Amino acid sequence: MLKAKLQNKIAIGALYGVAGIVVLILVALLGYILVSGMPQLSWHFLTAPAKAFLKGGGVGVQLFNSFYLLILAMLISFPIALGAAIYLYEYAKDNWVTSVVRTAIEILSSLPSVVVGLFGFLFFVVKLKLGFSILSGAFALTFFNLPLLTRNIEDSLHTISENQREGGLALGLSRWETVNKIILPAAVPSILTGVILSAGRVFGEAAALIYTAGQSAPALNFADWNPFNISSPLNPMRPAETLAVHIWKINSEGIMPDAKAISSGSSAVLVIAILLFNLAARYLGKRLYKRLTSA
Amino acid sequence: MAEEILTTQDLHLYYGNKEALKGINLNFKEKGITALIGPSGCGKSTYLRTLNRMNDLIPGVTITGTARFKGKDLYAPDADTVEIRKEIGMVFQQPNPFPFSIYDNVIYGLRIAGEKDKEKLDAVVEKSLRQAAVWDEVKDHLHESALALSGGQQQRVCIARVLAVSPEIILLDEPTSALDPVSSSQIETTLLNLRQDYTIIIVTHNLQQASRIADRTAFFMNGELVEVDATKNIFMNPAQKQTEDYISGRFG
Numbered sequence: 001m002l003k004a005k006l007q008n009k010i011a012i013g014a015l016y017g018v019a020g021i022v023v024l025i026l027v028a029l030l031g032y033i034l035v036s037g038m039p040q041l042s043w044h045f046l047t048a049p050a051k052a053f054l055k056g057g058g059v060g061v062q063l064f065n066s067f068y069l070l071i072l073a074m075l076i077s078f079p080i081a082l083g084a085a086i087y088l089y090e091y092a093k094d095n096w097v098t099s100v101v102r103t104a105i106e107i108l109s110s111l112p113s114v115v116v117g118l119f120g121f122l123f124f125v126v127k128l129k130l131g132f133s134i135l136s137g138a139f140a141l142t143f144f145n146l147p148l149l150t151r152n153i154e155d156s157l158h159t160i161s162e163n164q165r166e167g168g169l170a171l172g173l174s175r176w177e178t179v180n181k182i183i184l185p186a187a188v189p190s191i192l193t194g195v196i197l198s199a200g201r202v203f204g205e206a207a208a209l210i211y212t213a214g215q216s217a218p219a220l221n222f223a224d225w226n227p228f229n230i231s232s233p234l235n236p237m238r239p240a241e242t243l244a245v246h247i248w249k250i251n252s253e254g255i256m257p258d259a260k261a262i263s264s265g266s267s268a269v270l271v272i273a274i275l276l277f278n279l280a281a282r283y284l285g286k287r288l289y290k291r292l293t294s295a
Numbered sequence: 296m297a298e299e300i301l302t303t304q305d306l307h308l309y310y311g312n313k314e315a316l317k318g319i320n321l322n323f324k325e326k327g328i329t330a331l332i333g334p335s336g337c338g339k340s341t342y343l344r345t346l347n348r349m350n351d352l353i354p355g356v357t358i359t360g361t362a363r364f365k366g367k368d369l370y371a372p373d374a375d376t377v378e379i380r381k382e383i384g385m386v387f388q389q390p391n392p393f394p395f396s397i398y399d400n401v402i403y404g405l406r407i408a409g410e411k412d413k414e415k416l417d418a419v420v421e422k423s424l425r426q427a428a429v430w431d432e433v434k435d436h437l438h439e440s441a442l443a444l445s446g447g448q449q450q451r452v453c454i455a456r457v458l459a460v461s462p463e464i465i466l467l468d469e470p471t472s473a474l475d476p477v478s479s480s481q482i483e484t485t486l487l488n489l490r491q492d493y494t495i496i497i498v499t500h501n502l503q504q505a506s507r508i509a510d511r512t513a514f515f516m517n518g519e520l521v522e523v524d525a526t527k528n529i530f531m532n533p534a535q536k537q538t539e540d541y542i543s544g545r546f547g
Binding site for chain 2: 093094161163164165166167168169170171172173174177181182185186
């Protein structure tokens with residue numbers, strides 16, 4: 001009796017210890033990034049273009065590029081992932097074709113992102129002659145994002161109980177109506193959470209973009225919103241260095257006098273943005289679930 | 296003599312190689328309640344689910360024999376499961392309201408079928424909920440989530456949801472086994488109110504329930520239909536020894 005109690009105490013203590021270490025590492029890491037980065041942050045830093053040789057440059061263009069690339073990548077990958085996940089979870093029969101597709105998705109999701117980047121370089125940049133461009137970057141990110149997003153959405157569908165499907169079918173709805181009108185609305189909050197979380201990962205991705213979206217951030221004219229003009233922010237064919245790539249670049253070859261400060265500031269911006277994504281995912285997921293289910 | 300609305304002849308069902316239904320011959324007349332009873336695993340739920348083709352959803356199922364609804368073969372190659380299930384609705388063991396408001400739950404079938412007239416939808420909601428004997432309890436919060444209701448109320452909303460698409464037959468698969476006694480008796484009252492207008496087939500583990508509400512009772516065992524007769528006869532004077540043993544609690 002006493003022995004069992006003691007064992008229990010030791011086990012709980014060990015678990016607390018392990019969890020504590022994880023939290024400590026996380027706090028130390030975040031703390032270091034934020035403490036060293038926060039002092040650099042200013043409106044000027046967030047909006048001004050970068051400078052190559054002088055101090056006082058900002059990350060405005062990189063920040064914009066990150067968001068623009070993220071949106072484009074999501075626009076391409078979300079519909080594909082949604083369709084694939086619905087097919088795999090709701091329709092696909094359990095046969096060898098399905099299992100090949102699933103295995104392919106697993107493999108794709110474990111590809112190192114630098115490999116995805118090099119493939120993107122050879123295929124989109126060189127072969128399809130898209131050049132170093134936002135579009136090449138968005139396609140590469142799609143490859144990177146697609147398997148994880150598909151898995152995510154499949155998991156969301158999985159959380160909707162089987163008796164909801166039976167309920168819909170027994171009511172004389174077709175399978176498509178059941179999926180479309182009952183399962184998907186019920187799964188939207190969890191799908192949205194998955195999308196935003198994967199957005200966080202895409203936002204911080206660097207390796208896949210170095211070879212596809214390029215490492216230069218030409219000055220943009222934020223007054224020109226015609227996507228066909230080369231200096232327009234919306235032009236998808238221009239090279240676009242993102243925030244994460246910027247951090248990598250100034251750390252490896254930055255020659256501006258305040259490289260260290262800019263790198264710290266950029267890291268802080270990146271971390272804060274991803275934190276915001278995570279918080280937004282939770283908040284929106286909850287709100288939406290309440291709205292949709294009127295719970 | 297009411298017409299026979301649903302007939303099954305020599306109905307066999309196999310899960311892979313295992314024969315779960317061994318040639319069931321059973322017919323249902325229009326209106327009234329038929330209870331299917333029998334020990335666990337006897338095939339009564341399986342049989343119920345062949346009647347609106349819910350077994351189609353399970354991989355590896357083969358069905359032979361005929362099942363006819365108003366003379367139409369339910370398993371004909373051109374039979375439309377969507378149409379069949381509109382005529383033959385089903386209520387499940389676990390209340391499964393959709394995660395929407397009570398109102399939306401009830402009109403879901405109709406709305407998807409394209410009905411937009413607000414007045415008509417309102418009328419259907421009220422009528423169905425009244426028929427399911429849950430209107431008085433939910434009429435003041437129709438636009439709140441059905442998930443916030445008690446299990447018994449949820450189950451009656453699910454019954455209302457089936458009634459709203461105006462089926463001819465309602466199949467119920469142990470609809471009260473997940474509910475407390477008070478909610479169960481409310482469901483029974485609901486079913487008794489519906490028996491003049493609908494053909495109701497209910498699978499139940501609760502023999503008292505069968506004797507309280509059913510006009511006719513069918514006893515299943517080991518994938519076979521042992522006996523079917525007026526409920527009174529089954530309980531008071533069964534023709535088969537097996538039925539008598541089961542009713543008197545000697546097994547199952």
